[in-house]
Amino acid sequence: MVEKAHRSGGICMRRGIVLSLLLAPMSVAFVTASPASAAKGGLTVAGVPYTDPQGCVVVQAEAFVFVVNRTDGTAVVYAAPHCTGGVVETLPPSARPHLLSAGQSLFIA
Structure with missing residues (x-):
C-alpha cells in the first residue's frame, strides 16, 4: 500500500x-x-500622419488606402480592428507608399 x-x-x-x-x-x-517602447519615425495611413506610433492604429477607410511606414519597425497589418484577427501582411520600413487592399488595423513591431 x-x-x-x-x-x-x-x-x-x-x-x-x-x-x-x-x-x-x-x-x-x-x-x-x-514592445519595449513606441516606434521611432512617422507612419501615414490614408493621409493621416502618426509620429512615433504607439499601440494599434485603426484604418479609418473602407476601401484601398495608402500606407507609408517611415518608422524603424515593421508594420504588421491585421484583418480586424484593434489588431485582432489574422495577420494580412507585413510592411517593412520604407519611404515608398504601399497600397493596402486588406486589413483594418496595424501595429508597428
Missing part, C-alpha cells in the same frame, strides 16, 4: 515537471512579444 502511494506521487511529480517544461517556452514568447 505504501509503495502504491509512492508510485502515484512520483507520476504526479513527473507530470508537473513535463507540464512546466512545455509551458515555459510559451511564457517566454508572451514576455518577449510585448
Whole structure:
C-alpha cells in the first residue's frame, strides 16, 4: 500500500515537471512579444500622419488606402480592428507608399 502511494506521487511529480517544461517556452514568447517602447519615425495611413506610433492604429477607410511606414519597425497589418484577427501582411520600413487592399488595423513591431 505504501509503495502504491509512492508510485502515484512520483507520476504526479513527473507530470508537473513535463507540464512546466512545455509551458515555459510559451511564457517566454508572451514576455518577449510585448514592445519595449513606441516606434521611432512617422507612419501615414490614408493621409493621416502618426509620429512615433504607439499601440494599434485603426484604418479609418473602407476601401484601398495608402500606407507609408517611415518608422524603424515593421508594420504588421491585421484583418480586424484593434489588431485582432489574422495577420494580412507585413510592411517593412520604407519611404515608398504601399497600397493596402486588406486589413483594418496595424501595429508597428
